[in-house]
Amino acid sequence: MTKLDLVEIFKKRTRHPYRPRASQIIEEIFPDFNYFDTPSKSLVAGVANFMEKDIYVIAQQKPRPEDFKTKGDLEVLNRGMLTSDDHSFILSTLKKA
Numbered sequence: 001m002t003k004l005d006l007v008e009i010f011k012k013r014t015r016h017p018y019r020p021r022a023s024q025i026i027e028e029i030f031p032d033f034n035y036f037d038t039p040s041k042s043l044v045a046g047v048a049n050f051m052e053k054d055i056y057v058i059a060q061q062k063p064r065p066e067d068f069k070t071k072g073d074l075e076v077l078n079r080g081m082l083t084s085d086d087h088s089f090i091l092s093t094l095k096k097a
Contacts, residue, residue, distance in 0.1 A: 022059035033057070036093070039085040045093055056097040058090055 022044045026033050030048035038045050044059045060082060082090075 022061040039089050042082055043086045
């Protein structure tokens with residue numbers, strides 16, 4: 001297998017439009033996960049109990065293809081990128097932890 005083949009396999013798996021989302025993985029690992037109210041849909045944050053300890057989870061989540069109904073949705077969802085408000089929220093959450 002050449003280096004180019006590995007790159008193509010990586011691209012197909014990591015950029016697949018129906019790859020697992022952060023919220024799906026979090027819900028599988030932490031059934032009692034409590035979501036925080038975040039500034040955008042691209043940021044997933046909350047607290048869960050793991051081995052009798054509260055842990056904070058922060059993740060970025062790209063939108064699903066079905067979330068894009070119109071061209072304006074690209075701007076509203078910001079293509080899944082975090083905003084400055086999201087970064088501020090992350091910093092304040094880390095200070096709480």
